[in-house]
Amino acid sequence: MSTLAVPEHPWLLPGELVVPAERVRARPRRTTRDWVVDSLAFLLGVLWVLFVVADALSPTPEMAIPLPHDWMVGVDTVLGLVCCGLLWVRRRWPLGLAVATLPLNLFSMAAAIPLLIIYFTVVVHRRTAVAIAVTGVGLLTNLVFSWTRPDPAMPYWATVTWGVVITLAVLAWGMFVRARRQLIVSLRERAERAEAEQQLRVAQARHLERTRIAREMHDVLAHRISLLSLHAGALEFRPDAPADEVARAAGVIRGSAHAALQDLREVIGVLRAEDGGDDAPEPPQPTLADLPALIAESRSAGVRVNVSDTVAEAEKVPAALGRAAYRIVQEGLTNARKHAAGAAVTVDVAGGPGDGLTVAVGNRWPVGAPAGDTLPGAGTGLVGISERVTLAGGRLAYGRDDSGDFRLAAWLPWPA
Helix, strand or coil: CCCCCCCCCCHHHHHHHHHCCCCCCCCCCHHHHHHHHHHHHHHHHHHHHHHHHHHHHCCCCCCCCCCHHHHHHHHHHHHHHHHHHHHHCCCCHHHHHHHHHHHHHHHCCCCHHHHHHHHHHHHHHHHEEEEEEEHHHHHHHHHHHHCCCCCCCCCCHHHHHHHHHHHHHHHHHHHHHHHHHHHHCCCCHHHHHHHHHHHHHHHHHHHHHHHHHHHHHHHHHHHHHHHHHHHHHHHHCCCCCCCCHHHHHCCCCHHHHHHHHHHHHHHHHHHHHHCCCCCCCCCCCCHHHHHHHHHHHHHHHHCCEEEEEECHHHHHHCCCHHHHHHHHHHHHHHHHHHCCCCCCCCEEEEEEEEEEEEEEEECCCCCCCCCCCCCCCCCHHHHHHHHHHHCCCHHHEEECCCCCCCCCCECCCCCC
């Protein structure tokens, strides 16, 4: 699950940059930085209103020609103070406030700075097309304002030009601030997406590792435990056997249990080892050369195994290919001991470089109902073997053949 990136000093950032609004709430909470900026904007607006009123009440106004009536100065002052109060809510409704206060751009000198701040907020928080439209309307109202409140020391077109310059400067500044915030938001989203993808890759790696552990556990332990079951069954079947035979069977059981524990310890050690580490233990994975020992173990447990080995240049078999062939034969022998106890098993291994390696394990289909002491199985052995063969680029087939016997056959590519 992806986590939100939290800045080190969130109080120095605007509210929408601390955590994106759509991720937390419809309207982001105002940060310390926002409170400071809003307070300074309000203070600047009030000072401007006081300055304009003082200039309008002076005998010789310098900013605009005197208003024809004194009550107009009071109205302009009230309008300016109202616009200063609106600065506290401009982040929530910037475009609505800009449209509502649009008539004031035609005549109000006291509201000029608050209206300019509201216009800046529209440029920052709304799309560029909306900002351009508001700018166009503002330039039109600037023509009327320069005519209704002309500067006593400056001609009309000079006043209009200064209004256009100030408006375009605020537009450029607001677009820069908006572009910078959008860049920060996009970088944050990209980082969170990369983190989420990394966590997904980690989860997939864990799943694959668990699958690998389960496959190795099954391949190693199912073979050993099936041998243990056969020897223990022989003891149970012949409780009156001579003492030397009982001792020999108990020794085989003890040896098989010790080998199972050793295999389990080695498999866990290999799976926990770091890949590529210089101090990692050599993986004790079997190869094709270990097939005779595997057959001998099954024969010692009383399984009749007929082997046909016609592999050309067996000493050149790649390690991965030999390991896959070993696991296929191991799974075939284990299944035969589980589900066809007493049946003879045939193992055929053939092939060579360029032709591929063919491995087949077959046994007679058991007759009658399964015995009550049949070894339980999870049903994942053939699934794991199928995955091994698929990863090696080979083919696998299993089931009853034309003669009614069970056959597990695989072909593995062996490059020339």
